[in-house]
Amino acid sequence: MRLVTAGWMRTSAVAWLLCALFAVQAQAAEDGITDHDILIGMSAPFKGTSANLGRELYRGAMACFLDVNAAGGVHGRLLNLRAYDDGYQPQRTVTNTLQLLQTDQAFLLFGYVGTDAVERTLPILQKLQSALLFFPLTGAEAQRRPPYGALAFNLRASYRQETAGLVDHLVAVGHERIAVFYQADAYGRSGWVGIQDGLKKHGLHIVGEATYARGARYSDTFDRQVTILAAAHPDAIISIGAHAATAGFIRAARRVGLNVLIANISFNSSSSMLALLKASSIEDGRDYTKALINTMVVPDINNVELRAVREYRALIDRYNPQPPFEQATPGEPTERYSSIGLEGFLDARLLVEILQRLGANPTRAGLAAAAASIHGLDLGAGFTASFLQGRNQASDMVYYNSTVGGRFQMIDDWGQFAIHGAK
Amino acid sequence: MKTVKLFRGSLFGIYLLFGLIAVSTSALCIYTVNKQLSHEYAVNSVTISHAIANASQDVLLTRDVSSLQALLDQYHEIQGVSYLYVTDEHGDFIAHTFIPEVPAEIFSEHGKRLEAVERNLTGIGEVIEVGSPIVEGLAGSVHVGMDESMVALKIRSAVGKQVYLISILFILSIAVSFWLLNRATTPLHRLADYARQLAGLQPKALTEEETVALLGRNDEAGELARLYRHLANSQSGVQP
Missing domain, CATH: 3.40.50.2300 (Response regulator)
Incomplete structure (x- = not known):
């Protein structure tokens, strides 16, 4: 008796093909992920009196992302940072967040600036149960403790x-x-x-x-x-x-x-x-x-003995990333290197490491576990980053x-x- | 238009009456709008105060004071909300929206006054403030100050519209009364002209058509005109 008939083999082959197709579709359906890039959403002040914070954080992060992209990206995908200006007004942050998650379908949120902005964003993340917020520029408690602590990861001390x-x-x-x-x-x-x-x-x-x-x-x-x-x-x-x-x-x-x-x-x-x-x-x-x-919460930008500081300065010099919006307050002094820029750079370095650990088929569901796997990571900034025992803050360093x-x-x-x- | 002297007094009385109606209606309107809007603001203050007090329970018990401050900041964005503050059970101010500091008058009360109170604060203006206890006062109290100038502005706006409408009606009433009076007095003028014509004082006061029209009227003016003609004919020996 022939246990494996030609018809059975054809049926199996079709089933395997269908499974593979579903798998590909499921992967393609992950918001913010394509075969070519990963969409990262950011809302920060790029205009107004606190514009320097958004600009510097963006420039620092982009110095890292551009370098990673130049080397082929993360698992072959380029990092695409899409930023919106909120003018340091929390209500505009809410609008930007909805735009990023519902329309743009960003894979994750990154580099939000300000306590009030984050306070307003967290309930949205709780409601949508979709994306996580990584490394906001605030040391407030809201994103560090229940009920919203699981929705955000912080690098900086509080x-x-x-x-x-x-x-x-x-x-x-x-x-x-x-x-x-x-x-x-x-x-x-x-x-x-x-x-x-x-x-x-x-x-x-x-x-x-x-x-x-x-x-x-x-x-x-x-x-x-x-x-x-x-x-x-x-x-x-x-x-x-x-x-x-x-x-x-x-x-x-x-x-x-x-x-x-x-x-x-x-x-x-x-x-x-x-x-x-x-x-x-x-x-x-x-x-x-x-x-x-x-x-x-980051080392002195002039401490070039630290690898991270040297890299930050070198990549800023190499790529000279420009903020996504024109400077709205002309006349305000700008600086090439800044502590906020270095913080953005370190935030981006840590995010890249998390995305690397997430693997070739990234899913939002796997992000928290990938982040939580960071233990004793040396970012070259004189301290190690760890998310230990459910704690969502990687560094306690204060200078x-x-x-x-x-x-x-x-x-x-x-x-x-x-x-x-x-x- | 020539006004009949007989009606001048009545006309003045009518205008006076119209004026009184306009003024009293406006006054009533101001009183009603003022009372209703003030009441509405007080109710809004109480509602917001209760809402924050209820929300504050969870925030105070499970979260951070900065989250409570974020809650106050959101309510502070509502039009008409002048300030908000929260005191703990000891009367210490743990969150507020004052710039640059808590006014001395409020600071000295330590959040103990929960009833509606009207204040006039330097740099802030007139406000209605109400308070609500948090967890029956065990966790402190939340207070909301509503800007009374907003109430005044709304009252001025509402009253202004009412007074505008009443003024238009007043002017229209005068115009209509003038027109009606004019219609009423025209036959009397004609009658007077006819009397002068019969008396020979003004022989051509009325045209033939006007005289025929006057004599043909079936009202008091026509009757009087016919009586004048009868009297005039009697005196001159003409058979009526």
Whole structure:
């Protein structure tokens, strides 16, 4: 008896062909994936007062993506970063997100900027249960804890870590009267809470606080905020702001003789802030760059001993990526390398690694597992990236810099800021 | 148009009445619109306040204060919402939308006033503020300030439209009353002209057609005209 007939073989062959066809169709049906590229969606401010954040993050990420694409992409697919401008307005972020997910059908979201923007995006991701958000430029808690923690992956340390570290260092050198200048929104509140909690640990409290409106410009007046905070007689002020407003506040404070230490966190683009202050220092004949601290979540861009910094600078020089929108605030200083740009570059490096691990047939369903497989990855930035035990933050590194001769340098000795005879 | 002296007083009375109607209607309209919109704003404030209070329960218990701030920021975008703030159970301000600081008047109350209260705040203006407890006050309270200038603006707009309509009606009423009065007084003028003509004071006051038309009227003017003619004929010995 012939067990395998010709008819049976024909039927089997047709079945196999159909299975293969379905498999190909299923793969092709994955949003944002084609045979040639992977569509990555981004919403960030490319115009307006916080445009430098979107521009620099985009340029840093593109330096990496262009290099990867030049080498053939990830598993033969080019990385296609599609960015929309939200002007640092959360409602526009919502519109952009819907455009990216429902119309453009991006495979994943990347490099969103701002706490409020992310706060508004997370419920959309929860509802659609489709794409994940990778490496937003915010240290807020919303995307780090339930109910939305599983929808996002972060590279940078949180604002809680930045502010807690700042408070610990300042208190250690005698600064017990700490006031807060912050943006009147979720970003500002996130930093405010971190400072409050940090001070509570030392049995202290915020001695004075003043807010400003999101989108404030360097040319705006901050005299009222300075008056309010000066009345609290602080030893130090921690600013939770964007670079233009922070620079405006510092200038206003120095003009009336409020010369206390002013510390900023990483969302404040230190290089953009310094550029504004240096220009005003020349105009006004006084140095506004003194007694400033800025936390960073990436290493110093001048630390070329680090492989990641060297690569970032080399690839920026090679490709010189241009932001997708024209600069809307002409006259604002721009810089070739920046800490935000380096953060974008490291974000992109880590994303490429995740996509590599996702394999030749990438699916959204496999993204979280691919990301979670990152343990002890050396990005060449002086720290290793790990998503351990369900934690969706890869780095805890916070760097503390202060101004020396008009430039930010890593703080070696906090004793230089000691007051009241503190050790 | 020549007004009959007999009607001048009545005409003034009519205009006065129209004016009184217009003014009283406008006043009633202002009062009603003011009351309704103010009530609507107060209700909106309470609704928003309750909504945030309900939403805040989950956010405060399961999430971060910055998420609560994001919630306030979203509500702050609603037209007419002047400010929002949340105090914890100790009366400490844990989230708010004030720039550059919490006004002293509000700060001193520590979120204890939950009833509707009208405030006039420097730099903010007049507001109606209402508060709602979070978890029956165990987790603090949320407060919403509604901009009363928005109410005033809406009232001015609504009242302006009403007064505009009433003014048009008033002007139309005067025009119509003038026209009607003119129609009513024309036969009287003709009658007076006819009387003067019969008395020989103004021999050609009326044309032949006007005289025939006057005498042919079946109202009081026609009757009087015929009586004048009868009297005039009696005096001159002509048989009527």
